[in-house]
Amino acid sequence: MFPFDLIVIGAGPAGLFTALETVENGRTCPIRVLIIDQGLSMMRRTRGVRTEPGSSWLIRGLGGAGMFSDGKLVLDLGSGGHLRDWPACGRDELLGEVLRQISRFDGECRDAGSDEAKAQEFRRDCETLGLVYKHYRVRHFGPKAIRRIVVRLVRHLRSPGPPRQAVCFLLGAKVTSIQHSSQGFRVTYRTTTDQSISYPPSLFRRVGACGTLQAQNVVLAVGKEGAVDAQPLASQLGISSVPNRACLGVRLEVRRSVVEHLVRSTRDPKISMFVPSGIRVKTHCFGHPGEVLVTRYHGLPLAGGQGVPGGRSCTSTFAVLVQDTGSSPWTYDLLAGMANRVKELGDSLASQTMGEFLRAHTDRSIPKGRFSPTLRPPAVRADIRGWLDELSLGEVVEEFLWRLSQLAPGLLAPDHLVYFPAIEWWMPRLDTNDDMMTRIPGLYAVGDGAGLSQGIVQAAATGVVAARAIVRRIEAADRRPAVDEAAATRMEGATSGR
Numbered sequence: 001m002f003p004f005d006l007i008v009i010g011a012g013p014a015g016l017f018t019a020l021e022t023v024e025n026g027r028t029c030p031i032r033v034l035i036i037d038q039g040l041s042m043m044r045r046t047r048g049v050r051t052e053p054g055s056s057w058l059i060r061g062l063g064g065a066g067m068f069s070d071g072k073l074v075l076d077l078g079s080g081g082h083l084r085d086w087p088a089c090g091r092d093e094l095l096g097e098v099l100r101q102i103s104r105f106d107g108e109c110r111d112a113g114s115d116e117a118k119a120q121e122f123r124r125d126c127e128t129l130g131l132v133y134k135h136y137r138v139r140h141f142g143p144k145a146i147r148r149i150v151v152r153l154v155r156h157l158r159s160p161g162p163p164r165q166a167v168c169f170l171l172g173a174k175v176t177s178i179q180h181s182s183q184g185f186r187v188t189y190r191t192t193t194d195q196s197i198s199y200p201p202s203l204f205r206r207v208g209a210c211g212t213l214q215a216q217n218v219v220l221a222v223g224k225e226g227a228v229d230a231q232p233l234a235s236q237l238g239i240s241s242v243p244n245r246a247c248l249g250v251r252l253e254v255r256r257s258v259v260e261h262l263v264r265s266t267r268d269p270k271i272s273m274f275v276p277s278g279i280r281v282k283t284h285c286f287g288h289p290g291e292v293l294v295t296r297y298h299g300l301p302l303a304g305g306q307g308v309p310g311g312r313s314c315t316s317t318f319a320v321l322v323q324d325t326g327s328s329p330w331t332y333d334l335l336a337g338m339a340n341r342v343k344e345l346g347d348s349l350a351s352q353t354m355g356e357f358l359r360a361h362t363d364r365s366i367p368k369g370r371f372s373p374t375l376r377p378p379a380v381r382a383d384i385r386g387w388l389d390e391l392s393l394g395e396v397v398e399e400f401l402w403r404l405s406q407l408a409p410g411l412l413a414p415d416h417l418v419y420f421p422a423i424e425w426w427m428p429r430l431d432t433n434d435d436m437m438t439r440i441p442g443l444y445a446v447g448d449g450a451g452l453s454q455g456i457v458q459a460a461a462t463g464v465v466a467a468r469a470i471v472r473r474i475e476a477a478d479r480r481p482a483v484d485e486a487a488a489t490r491m492e493g494a495t496s497g498r
Contacts, residue, residue, distance in 0.1 A: 003214050004034045004168075005474050007187050009175050010221035011037035012064020014447025016150075017460040018219050019157055020101065021467030023164045028475045030165040034213065035157075037061060038174040038192045038226075042151060059225050059295060062171060063150040066456040070287060070307030071141035072268055073457050075099070079136055079270065081453035082429070083461055098460045105152040106145060119265040126271060129403045134270040142309050146456075158199055168203050172196030176210075178218060178233050180440055187213045216477070217442040217470050220430070221463060222449035227427035228298050228332075230449055234430055239438045241428040243329040244451050247284070248338065248423055249321035249397065250384060251303035252354075253373060254416045256289045259316035261408040263288050271407075273400050278325040281400040284424065289313040291374035292419055294349055300339035303349050303419040315374055319422040320400060322393050332428075338387065338421050342380070350387075350421070351379030355414030358398055359385070371415040384420040427451040435469035436462055442473065 006022055008015045019033050039045065039061025045068075059065040077091040078084040086094070119135040126133040141149070157167040172193045179186040190210040222230045234241060262269055263286060272282035287307040295304035305317040324330045342350045351373075373379070388394040405411040429451030436444045436452070444466040446452065447459040 003032070005031045005215065006033045006217045006219065006470060007185070007213060007215040008033065008035045008219045008221055009037075009187075010064070010219075010223055010226060010447065010449065011035050011039070011062045011169070011171070012221060012223045012447065012459065013066050013456045014223070014449075014453070014459040014463040015064075015219065015221035016153055016157070017098070017101070017463035018221060018444075018446060018467045018470075019167050020153065021464045022470055023157070023167060025468065025471045026163070026474065027471075028478050030163050031471070031474060032165055032168075034168045034170060034215070036170045036173055036175060036187075036189060038172065040171050040193065041197065042067065042147065042154070046147075059223070059297065062154060062169070063147070064223050064459075065225070065295075066459075067147055067150050068143065069146060069456070070290070070309070071143055071146040072307065073102070073139045073141060074136060074268065074455050075139055075457065076136035077458060077461055079134065079458075080455045081458040081462070083453070083458060086434075094461050094464060095457070097464055098457055101153075101460075102149060105149045105156070106141070108145070115265050122265045122269075125407060129406050130273060131403055131407075132272045132274070134272070135266060136270075138267045140267050140307070142307075144309070166200070169199040170196075170203075171198070173211075174229075175233065178237060178443075180237055180443065184214060184216045185218045185442065187215065187218060189213070217444070217473065219463075219466055219470070220443075220445040220450060221447045221459075223459075224427060224448045225297055227449040227451070230430070230445075231428065234438075234445075237438075237440055237443065239440065239443075239445075240431045241451070242431070243331070244425040244427060244429050245323050245326050246330045246335060246423070246425045247282075247321035247323045248330065248335060248391070248393070248421065249281075249284075249319060250357075250388075251292055251305055251317060251319045251419045251422045252411075252416060253292045253305075253315050253317045253375070253419065254411060255371065255413070256314050256316045258408050258410045258413075259286070259288050259318070262286070262318075262404070271404065273403060275396060275399075278327070279396055280323045281396055282321055282323065283404075284319040284321050284422075286316070286318040288316040288318075290317045291315060292317050292349070292417075293375065294377075298336075299343075300336060301342055301347075301349055301421075302339065303422045313374065315372075319424075320397055321422060321424060322396060323425075332426055335421075335423050335426050339423065341387065342382070342421060345380040345382060346377075348377045349375065349379040349419045350382035350384055351375075352382065352384040352418045352420075353414060354412055354416040354418060356383075357385045357418045358401070358412060371413070371417070373417055375419070379417075379419060382420070384418055387420065425451070425454065434465075436466035437469060444470065
């Protein structure tokens with residue numbers, strides 16, 4: 001008998017929704033689930049963000065990186081992940097289930113923040129400039145609502161309710177190996193902090209420096225921060241991966257009034273440009289109003305951004321990313337090398353004024369007043385344009401910015417700021433089937449860390465898909481002994497009657 005039917009590695013949206021869908025849909029028997037995460041509880045994460053600023057608190061622990069986001073949910077499974085390959089009807093049903101669960105723990109009815117009429121007008125404006133606009137609904141919850149949803153969801157998972165068992169948690173522990181045999185999986189972990197905790201406490205009366213657990217099924221829901229660590233685990237088990245089409249670029253911080261023209265139809269517009277060589281340039285992750293922040297993944301500084309609630313900022317931010325062509329994928333080493341250049345300059349990002357980046361080809365008809373950056377600690381001045389030119393990306397980004405400025409006058413103000421590096425989709429895609437299962441029966445991979453999604457809703461959806469397959473697998477296994485036992489009884493009776 002296995003201590004657990006399912007071990008979920010990672011407590012972000014993908015992991016939490018995997019656990020939720022699994023325990024609530026098991027019909028033949030309660031399903032025993034454990035969630036492991038190398039980060040800590042929401043309370044301790046919040047305290048860490050306040051007292052010890054650092055991105056490890058922002059991106060790791062219960063609730064995942066999404067817990068400290070500005071709460072923009074993209075309501076389209078055809079964007080931000082590989083679920084776009086699903087039939088539209090399947091995506092709609094899956095999206096509806098994720099939103100139903102989010103609403104269940106939110107308790108408020110929220111507008112999707114979309115204006116279809118304005119979207120059509122904005123699309124035509126983009127087309128005249130050789131730009132492509134992809135419209136979808138975006139629901140903006142805000143950081144407080146997102147944290148409230150996570151708190152209620154975790155509280156629900158930890159509370160038993162027939163026929164559902166409580167989900168167990170082991171926090172502050174990192175999985176170091178996964179071994180597979182005919183008996184299932186042996187998961188070895190070591191603690192990452194002396195604050196390691198478990199729920200219920202009786203489950204691990206003494207969480208040692210390391211330990212081994214057993215389960216019938218395992219889900220890798222490691223998130224972006226765990227993507228590099230997941231590769232050795234997958235390799236140990238012979239699971240292959242393929243590179244995603246990584247994106248490299250910059251993040252802009254501009255006057256809030258300038259961005260009003262770009263967010264007229266949705267809060268997070270996706271505007272892109274294709275060039276003959278096959279390169280695609282696109283906008284990503286608007287914070288309006290918003291500010292730039294440093295997020296460190298694997299110790300490397302990346303230019304992130306978030307919205308600021310209540311309109312307390314006079315700045316807005318968004319990224320401009322170049323996607324590789326796919327014919328010669330950018331390797332993780334290349335991307336890490338670009339980030340390491342910045343790391344060597346200091347404990348922050350690299351920055352350059354728009355005037356310097358565009359070599360003075362800027363728009364000088366700007367509002368009065370000095371532009372004030374929001375990044376703390378301040379960025380280090382560097383020749384970002386020169387770095388992009390080394391990769392033959394500088395002119396492409398400049399052309400895209402010029403076209404955007406036709407939609408957003410004042411965007412190219414010389415005192416606006418350009419930050420580097422902005423990198424997305426560096427996570428390799430683990431090889432899975434449509435149920436998110438790898439080549440090894442019972443081992444699943446979901447979410448951003450598996451290179452399958454990008455964002456809260458998309459990650460949660462992959463968790464729901466995996467959970468449904470896991471429930472089917474567990475219930476099928478539970479039926480087999482019952483059938484075999486009945487057959488044995490009939491055989492025994494037939495033999496005794498001879």
